[in-house]
Amino acid sequence: MQPKFKKSYKFAINTSLYITIYVTLFTSVFLYAFYSFNTKFILLLAFSTYLFSFVVIQFSVERFIYKRVKKIYDDLTLLESTSMTKGTITTDMKTLTEEIDKFARDKKIEIESLKVREQYRKEFLGNVSHELKTPLFTVQGYILTLLDGAMEDKNLRDKYLERASKGVERLGYIVKDLDMITKLEVGDLSLNQEVFNIVELVKSVFEMLEMKASKKRITLTFDADYFTPILVNADKERIQQVLANLIVNSIKYGREKGTTEVSIENLIKNKVIVRVTDNGEGIEKKNLSRIFERFYRVDKSGSRKEGGSGLGLSIVKHIIEAHQEKIYVESEFGVGSEFSFTLEKAK
Template identity: 55%
Template sequence: MSTVKYKKSYTFAIKSTIVVTSFSVLLLLLLQYYFFEINFLFTVTFALLFFAFNFFILQYRVERFIYRRIQKIYKNVSILDETVLRNQPITTNMKTLMYEVNKFASEKKIEIESLKVREEYRREFIGNVSHELKTPLFTVQGYISTLLEGNIKDKSIRKKYLQRAESGVERLIDIVSGLDMITKLEAHELQLEFSTFDIVAVFQNIFDMLELKADEHDISLMFDKDHYRPIYVIGDKEKISRVIINLIENSIKYGKKNGTTEVRLEHFTKNKLLVRITDDGIGIDKKHLPRLFERFYRTDSSRTRDVGGSGLGLSIVKHIIEAHNEHIYLESSLGVGSEFSFTLQIEKNPADNL
């Protein structure tokens, strides 16, 4: 281990020596005035020698008794990161030392608070995962156990229970695949396949796919009539489609009877498109907005479980959009409705290059 090098400070010794020497010289002059004849050469020689002697003694004592303790403080304070001691010389200036100690304390306080937040998030996340998995697992187990206990011969009951068990398994698969996608996106392991595609065509296909589900909830799907012409963007078409499906399904789930879900496409900047998905549903209380994109976060657990879903939809949406280096926005008022919007990079029509 290399020896710690100190950047010495002589300020304390110099100032202290000046004060002591000045007092001593004044005292010597007074004694000479009252008892002897004043000798300026002797006085100057005395002052210089006395100054040098005092400076040497003070600096030596400060280094030996005070700075050694400073070194110990550095070692104790920097025990978690000893490289700080090796990368640069340590100053023995007390002002600098106090600044560095206070800085260290502030950083460690922030680090501890961050660890507490992470621990709370981890505990909450594990609880949510176990609860989300437990519900469909117990459902599947219950139906299978009922069949094994004697109802397996009844074809009508057998078919109904197996269908319900299958629904539970599908929910389990949805949760696991959603978690897998989020984990890979966070770890940058899920590769995005960028291409140029028509976002208008994507919306039209998704509207066709979700039309029946919207009809079941008496929700009208509306597309801004000004944007039926092609608009080309750059992104992973499959992942962006997943984002749009999740957002529209979310608006259908929490929409009101005879309500609407409207899509608008606007130029956010010269090279950015803003996709806006607006509904007039139940809306979201402002206190829930900062945490709405967290995994499994529920604004009302009883209500959201009634409408189904894995609780990962909005979290997946956020991660996919951020993986594209884009932004997602949310505005909502309780009882009025919600608007989710996100940006995409605009690209020229590929036909223009032909």
């Protein structure tokens, strides 16, 4: 739809007033000096000068400015998506300047946002390429070695096949976790919310990871005895995944004979907060702001020895945010870490 034209009379009014004052004063002095002074004539002259000046200036300004302003609106096709095309075209320079400044600021923010996204996209593609390349080369190396003759040695064959299998398993982790994050981001992964006892869920995760923890002699425990159920409303399967990821991380980066402790506390009337605390190696401050990014690793070498996709904490964050809840992290390097998240209490 063609924008409407909004007139502005301020410039014409002020300019006509200045012209009228000048002409009237000049004529008055001239008449007083050379002829007889006539008050009615001076008033008529002032009125006619003002009216004539106003009409001429306003008409000229409208044609001059409107043509150029309209061309700005027509030429800047990017403005079609902004509120400027929905409003009126104005000859008021202050209003026009404010609109153009606002448009420029909005576009600057949009461009900066696109630059950040572009940088993130480059980093993400680089990380995906690197993470997929490592297990692929591993599997390819072992298979080529077997094809080159190592298959004849039964012990070597079994060992290499087992290592190739782990590489394929790692590829599976990465693809599965990437698929889940994508679905969470676009909202395709629906949550199956139900009421369940969070204490029992933590116990089941402890049992599931008991053997993994025992290899490093890490104790999985609650901070206190929970004799009564604590009921929450959430997707039980996804919250189990959150707890498993957090506890696996605490074991992975925990110290020998360490402890992973889970506590569940009332936060506000309708919220509980679940804390997963360990006395492991901790996280340096420079890494805290990035630990929920995809593929970001605090310990590049250690995490690969333990396997996984490098997407665990990113998935945790997406699941919690899909529940409209918050996740927090506190850590002191060399002392330990605490990850906590909120959940809605069942009514």
